[in-house]
Amino acid sequence: MLKNPRSRSGPAAPVSRATAKRLVDLGACIDFLDRTGKLVRVRSEVDARHELAGIARRFEGGKCVLFEHVKRSAHPVLVGLLWNREIAGALFGVPWREVPFVIAAALGPWQKDKAALPARILRQAPANEVIEKTVDLSRLPIPVHALKDGGRYLDSSLVLARNPRTGGLNVSVHRMMVTAKDRLSFLIDPGRHLGEYVEAAEERGESLPVTINNGMGLAPWIVSTLPRLGDGKPAIAHHMIGRPVDLMQAQTGDVPAYADAQFVIEAEVLPGVREFEAPFADVTGYYTERDKRWVMKVNAITRREKPVFHTILSGQEVWNAVGFTAEAAIFHAVHAKIRQIKAVFLPPGGCGFYEAVVQVENTRAGIGQDVIRETFRAFRSLSRVIAVDTDVDIFNPVDVDWALTTRFNADTDLMLLPGEEGHILNPMVTLNPDGKGGTITKVGMDAMVPFEQKGEKFERVQFQEVDLKRYDIKYD
Numbered sequence: 001m002l003k004n005p006r007s008r009s010g011p012a013a014p015v016s017r018a019t020a021k022r023l024v025d026l027g028a029c030i031d032f033l034d035r036t037g038k039l040v041r042v043r044s045e046v047d048a049r050h051e052l053a054g055i056a057r058r059f060e061g062g063k064c065v066l067f068e069h070v071k072r073s074a075h076p077v078l079v080g081l082l083w084n085r086e087i088a089g090a091l092f093g094v095p096w097r098e099v100p101f102v103i104a105a106a107l108g109p110w111q112k113d114k115a116a117l118p119a120r121i122l123r124q125a126p127a128n129e130v131i132e133k134t135v136d137l138s139r140l141p142i143p144v145h146a147l148k149d150g151g152r153y154l155d156s157s158l159v160l161a162r163n164p165r166t167g168g169l170n171v172s173v174h175r176m177m178v179t180a181k182d183r184l185s186f187l188i189d190p191g192r193h194l195g196e197y198v199e200a201a202e203e204r205g206e207s208l209p210v211t212i213n214n215g216m217g218l219a220p221w222i223v224s225t226l227p228r229l230g231d232g233k234p235a236i237a238h239h240m241i242g243r244p245v246d247l248m249q250a251q252t253g254d255v256p257a258y259a260d261a262q263f264v265i266e267a268e269v270l271p272g273v274r275e276f277e278a279p280f281a282d283v284t285g286y287y288t289e290r291d292k293r294w295v296m297k298v299n300a301i302t303r304r305e306k307p308v309f310h311t312i313l314s315g316q317e318v319w320n321a322v323g324f325t326a327e328a329a330i331f332h333a334v335h336a337k338i339r340q341i342k343a344v345f346l347p348p349g350g351c352g353f354y355e356a357v358v359q360v361e362n363t364r365a366g367i368g369q370d371v372i373r374e375t376f377r378a379f380r381s382l383s384r385v386i387a388v389d390t391d392v393d394i395f396n397p398v399d400v401d402w403a404l405t406t407r408f409n410a411d412t413d414l415m416l417l418p419g420e421e422g423h424i425l426n427p428m429v430t431l432n433p434d435g436k437g438g439t440i441t442k443v444g445m446d447a448m449v450p451f452e453q454k455g456e457k458f459e460r461v462q463f464q465e466v467d468l469k470r471y472d473i474k475y476d
């Protein structure tokens with residue numbers, strides 16, 4: 001069973017100053033990675049078109065990679081911040097299995113008082129040390145990742161926007177394709193707050209100002225991927241580090257930026273304008289189709305004096321990014337109703353997005369199926385949920401498969417939920433005729449020991465625990 005290091009309902013435990021710095025500042029993350037031998041530096045000059053991602057791919061899941069020289073740009077590029085859960089755990093200052101609990105622990109205090117820990121809005125900050133004289137996205141080392149991607153993509157930048165109806169601030173990650181030196185086309189999935197805000201602005205015939213923040217520490221980054229929380233969501237990061245994360249006034253619009261970002265691109269979403277975006281290597285491992293989507297015009301670019309551009313590689317890194325936050329959101333929501341849920345994992349085979357394995361204490365008949373139902377409710381993109389007992393290692397696919405083989409009977413333990421909301425990017429989802437959303441039959445598999453049969457029959461084989469250091473063993 002996993003141990004949650006923090007109180008699940010009370011305030012999050014304070015983090016050290018060094019951890020807090022890493023959680024807001026990408027530069028502090030890079031220093032830490034360097035000092036602890038978790039960073040590979042590519043010294044050769046590389047092309048941001050295909051070559052950079054091709055090299056990054058070879059290091060996927062291992063150390064992070066810093067590309068020091070990128071053709072036609074003065075700025076280095078970091079990739080891989082999240083593709084290794086152990087490294088992500090080290091950056092958070094906790095064992096990697098506890099990262100979702102750190103995020104979940106910040107949700108309770110935020111929900112209790114959303115205005116607690118208000119952020120300062122600075123005029124001058126690291127993120128506007130340099131104000132670019134001309135707006136020209138071609139000067140940034142924005143890569144073309146996969147071979148059939150439709151263009152250069154900002155794929156790990158945080159979009160800050162205000163709700164035009166309430167003035168509340170929200171943050172989310174959106175992929176954005178560069179279509180001109182001052183223009184981006186981008187995707188808004190159904191149900192996103194940014195979509196709601198754009199719609200409200202469009203009803204008034206107005207554009208929606210946003211800031212696009214590139215190169216942040218992990219707290220604002222992870223918080224931006226927490227779904228369906230809405231106005232005030234950026235403040236969850238404050239509770240993760242125990243103090244407000246500073247914001248900064250934009251040069252052109254009435255929406256702030258992150259004071260510690262490496263680059264800030266100030267833009268406005270143009271009302272009623274749709275232009276082509278994609279193909280793009282998506283979370284699914286397939287390309288999303290080219291289609292007409294939303295458009296931003298860039299009005300200003302500010303940056304640090306020596307910024308590092310942050311990008312994310314489609315694959316393991318995206319699966320961890322969405323996985324960590326979905327695990328936190330699911331744990332927080334389900335634990336509020338069913339205390340017996342002990343841990344959640346969204347495995348890479350499910351793209352960190354479509355499959356969840358939940359670990360549950362087996363205290364009554366039917367508890368597995370109840371947790372499965374609540375898990376689907378808590379994270380709508382899921383299409384498969386597996387429930388296992390606390391003696392099963394949810395991070396080990398062999399162990400989960402073993403539980404399915406020896407504790408699951410399709411007659412009694414299979415749940416089929418037809419016509420449920422699915423994630424539009426999953427190619428098995430049937431899209432609705434209006435193109436807004438789609439449906440899929442969801443599958444729940446209760447691989448927990450049948451409660452009434454608990455006992456010797458289901459006792460796992462165990463061996464004596466030994467300390468190998470105490471033995472004289474020849475290894476080769």
Ligand SMILES: Cc1cc2nc3c(=O)[nH]c(=O)nc-3n(C[C@H](O)[C@H](O)[C@H](O)COP(=O)(O)O)c2cc1C
Pocket residue numbers: 155156170171172173174175176186187188189190191192193194224225226227228229230233312318321322
């Ligand atoms: C790497 C990455 C890329 C993403 N790209 C998009 C995107 O292009 N469009 C989108 O709608 N959501 C995208 N998301 C998901 C949203 O950022 C995420 O669900 C966020 O929590 C939505 O916030 P909201 O619920 O406040 O609208 C992405 C997530 C990650 C981790």
